[in-house]
Amino acid sequence: MARNTSLARRRKSSYRGQAxxxxxxxxxxxxFMIPFAMVVLNSAxxxxxxxxxxxxxxxxxGQLFKNVSLIFNNPTVDYLGAFWDSTVITVLSLxxxxxxxxxxxxxxxxxxxxxxxxxxxxxxxxxxxxxxxxMYPLVRWMRVVGDFLHLRLxxxxxxxxxAYLGFGCPLSIFxxxxxxxxxxxxxxxxxxxxxxxxxxxxxxxVFPLLQPIIVTVLILNGIWIWNDYLxxxxxxxxxxxxxxxxxxxxxxxxxxxxxxDLILTSTMIAMLPIIVLYLFxxxxxxxxxxxxxxx
Amino acid sequence: xxxxxxxxxLFTFPCVFAFTMIILIPFFYGLFxxxxxxxxxxxxIHFIGFKNFRYLFSSPDFxxxxxxxxxxTAINIVxxxxxxxxxxxxxxSRIRFRNFYRAGFFIPYLIxxxxxxxxxxxxxxxxxxxxxxxxxxxxxxxxxxxxPGTVIWIMSVVxxxxxxxxxxxxxxxxIQSIPASLMEAAAVDGANYITRVFKILIPMMxxxxxxxxxxxxxxxxxxxxxxxxxTNGGPATRFMEMPVKASQLLAMNIFSTxxxxxxxxxxxxxxxLFVALVVVALIQVSMNKKKEVEM
Numbered sequence: 001m002a003r004n005t006s007l008a009r010r011r012k013s014s015y016r017g018q019a020x021x022x023x024x025x026x027x028x029x030x031x032f033m034i035p036f037a038m039v040v041l042n043s044a045x046x047x048x049x050x051x052x053x054x055x056x057x058x059x060x061x062g063q064l065f066k067n068v069s070l071i072f073n074n075p076t077v078d079y080l081g082a083f084w085d086s087t088v089i090t091v092l093s094l095x096x097x098x099x100x101x102x103x104x105x106x107x108x109x110x111x112x113x114x115x116x117x118x119x120x121x122x123x124x125x126x127x128x129x130x131x132x133x134x135m136y137p138l139v140r141w142m143r144v145v146g147d148f149l150h151l152r153l154x155x156x157x158x159x160x161x162x163a164y165l166g167f168g169c170p171l172s173i174f175x176x177x178x179x180x181x182x183x184x185x186x187x188x189x190x191x192x193x194x195x196x197x198x199x200x201x202x203x204x205x206v207f208p209l210l211q212p213i214i215v216t217v218l219i220l221n222g223i224w225i226w227n228d229y230l231x232x233x234x235x236x237x238x239x240x241x242x243x244x245x246x247x248x249x250x251x252x253x254x255x256x257x258x259x260x261d262l263i264l265t266s267t268m269i270a271m272l273p274i275i276v277l278y279l280f281x282x283x284x285x286x287x288x289x290x291x292x293x294x295x
Numbered sequence: 296x297x298x299x300x301x302x303x304x305l306f307t308f309p310c311v312f313a314f315t316m317i318i319l320i321p322f323f324y325g326l327f328x329x330x331x332x333x334x335x336x337x338x339x340i341h342f343i344g345f346k347n348f349r350y351l352f353s354s355p356d357f358x359x360x361x362x363x364x365x366x367x368t369a370i371n372i373v374x375x376x377x378x379x380x381x382x383x384x385x386x387x388s389r390i391r392f393r394n395f396y397r398a399g400f401f402i403p404y405l406i407x408x409x410x411x412x413x414x415x416x417x418x419x420x421x422x423x424x425x426x427x428x429x430x431x432x433x434x435x436x437x438x439x440x441x442x443p444g445t446v447i448w449i450m451s452v453v454x455x456x457x458x459x460x461x462x463x464x465x466x467x468x469x470i471q472s473i474p475a476s477l478m479e480a481a482a483v484d485g486a487n488y489i490t491r492v493f494k495i496l497i498p499m500m501x502x503x504x505x506x507x508x509x510x511x512x513x514x515x516x517x518x519x520x521x522x523x524x525x526t527n528g529g530p531a532t533r534f535m536e537m538p539v540k541a542s543q544l545l546a547m548n549i550f551s552t553x554x555x556x557x558x559x560x561x562x563x564x565x566x567x568l569f570v571a572l573v574v575v576a577l578i579q580v581s582m583n584k585k586k587e588v589e590m
Contacts, residue, residue, distance in 0.1 A: 018389075018390070021385070021388065021390060022390055022391065025385055025390060025396060028382075028385075029396055029399060029400070032399065032400060032403070032456065033399065034418075035403075035411070035414050035415065035418060035456070036402075038414065038417065038418055038422055039414055042417070050421065053425050053429070054417070054421040054422040054424075054425040055422050055425045055426055055429075096309070100309040100310045100313075101310060103306040103307070103309070103310075104306060104307045104309070104310040104311070106306065107302075107303045107306045107307050108307070111303050119307070119311070123314065126314070126318050126319075126322075128569075128572055128573055128576050129318065129322055129569060130517050130546075130565070130568055130569055130572055131517070132517070132546055132549050132550075132564075132565040132568055132569075133322060133325045133326075133562075133565040133566060133568070133569045134317075134318060134321045134322055134325060135565075136325070136328070136335070136553055136558055136561065136562060136565075137320075137321040137322075137324035137325040137328055137562070138317065138321040140324070141316075141320055141321050141324060145316070162313060162316070162317070163317050165309070165310070165313040165317070166313040166314050166316060166317025166318055167317060167318070169310040169313060169314055170314065170318075173310060197298070197302075198298065198299055198302045199302050199305075199306075202306070223404075223405060226407070227406070227407025227408070227409070227410075227520075228407075229407065229408070229409045229519075229520050229523075230519060230520075230550075246407055246409040246410070246520075249409055249410055249413065250409060250523075250524065253413055253524070260417055260421065263413055263417075264413075264414070264417060267410045267413050267414055270407075270410050271405075271406050271410060274405050274406070275402065275405065275406075278402065278405055282398050285405075286397075286398070286401065286464060289401075289404075289461060289464055290464050290465060290467075290468045293461075293464075293465055293506060293510065
């Protein structure tokens with residue numbers, strides 16, 4: 001009997017604990033989401049309304065669409081163009097990073113020579129180098145090389161995609177390297193016996209097996225490239241022909257100082273695609289982030 | 296055999312080429328430029344030895360940025376890891392909607408530092424002051440971003456908001472890899488929840504803590520985007536009897552030095568940042584080695 005009551009008491013207190021925890025989490029979650037609410041609320045106000053009160057509800061939600069169309073039809077900042085350029089730069093960079101890093105990592109794993117070991121070590125060591133050490137010499141170097149070859153590397157999509165390949169490949173090679181090591185060699189050997197050339201073996205046998213780790217590499221690099229600010233700023237310039245979304249947002253904030261109705265609407269539009277993508281690919285993104293950081 | 300070699304070279308070439316052009320060459324140029332009088336305009340560059348470095352360690356703005364970056368990093372390490380560890384406990388408990396919470400806490404990480412800096416600037420400068428005005432709370436009426444004493448803490452809060460969901464995922468993965476029977480056995484033996492967390496969970500998660508500490512440390516040390524759009528270095532304060540910017544972290548100090556065309560000086564600062572990160576990485580590696588021996 002005594003034991004029963006103590007059990008009941010424990011269960012009761014655990015229920016109470018659960019309820020308290022549940023309440024605490026809801027409060028915490030709401031606090032976490034307040035910034036998003038603030039953006040949406042104030043994107044639906046006029047500048048005057050925000051100055052009057054930044055925390056009130058908007059008087060009419062129709063203002064939201066007015067603000068959005070103001071952003072898209074803005075004469076100083078080509079927001080739609082920045083969207084397109086950001087998408088093109090991110091997609092192209094991801095394609096070359098995945099393709100070339102996996103090819104390189106495969107050779108480094110399968111070709112057991114001193115050269116492979118040294119090359120791999122150099123790639124891994126380079127991951128410590130902060131962007132700040134490279135950025136100004138890089139811009140100068142890209143200008144020198146561009147002038148020499150009569151190619152425009154600065155201010156162009158191919159130039160920045162090439163730069164992203166250089167910055168993205170060390171980590172991507174490292175991740176692919178760890179995965180390819182665990183693929184049994186027998187698969188490739190039997191393909192070779194069947195007369196498959198080495199190059200074809202990679203694309204027909206190995207590359208399809210990499211699919212789960214490709215997702216990881218895509219997500220890690222994708223979030224970084226989409227949100228990156230300094231490299232596009234230095235390579236593309238703050239008012240070049242090619243723009244990215246982070247540059248467009250800063251251009252907006254610079255041009256419309258303290259006009260929070262426009263600045264916040266521009267941040268809302270900048271966040272929307274990545275959040276929508278996240279809602280659809282949430283499982284993959286979370287898995288990719290975890291695997292990418294643990295390895 | 297010869298054809299194999301051709302494939303090896305062909306497959307590694309794109310990454311090796313991009314890596315050499317984008318990272319290796321600019322890196323060595325960068326080391327060289329830090330010992331010159333490069334100003335970004337003149338092509339006439341002279342070698343001046345360690346003069347830039349000697350100057351750095353007597354210039355108040357750099358010393359202040361260096362110290363404040365260390366402080367900011369220390370606050371972040373504690374704040375981000377405590378919050379994300381708590382979040383990981385919550386989303387691995389038996390609470391309802393735990394997967395929904397897990398997905399939600401991660402969203403801030405997807406938004407780039409540039410965009411979220413503007414959002415939080417609005418919250419601190421406009422929304423919180425509006426709350427202070429309408430409730431007549433004096434402490435809130437002046438923005439926290441305009442007080443030199445609090446601005447670094449505020450940046451840490453924003454940084455925690457951004458990174459907690461990401462670091463949480465690392466802890467969640469680690470918790471899920473611990474067999475549930477261990478925690479249950481301890482519960483049966485009468486250990487309460489707090490004891491179980493401290494005596495079983497945390498020691499079993501050593502690896503996740505190492506990764507998370509390293510990630511928080513390096514990202515805080517290199518913080519730039521959010522710094523630029525949240526505070527732009529301000530407000531003004533005094534250090535060593537000289538005016539300095541209260542929230543100008545190291546990366547931003549480098550950036551503003553270069554913007555003033557003092558390229559060689561900026562480069563020398565970047566080299567100092569690089570050396571600091573290498574020291575941290577070496578400590579990290581040696582600590583990992585030690586742990587491996589223990590296991």
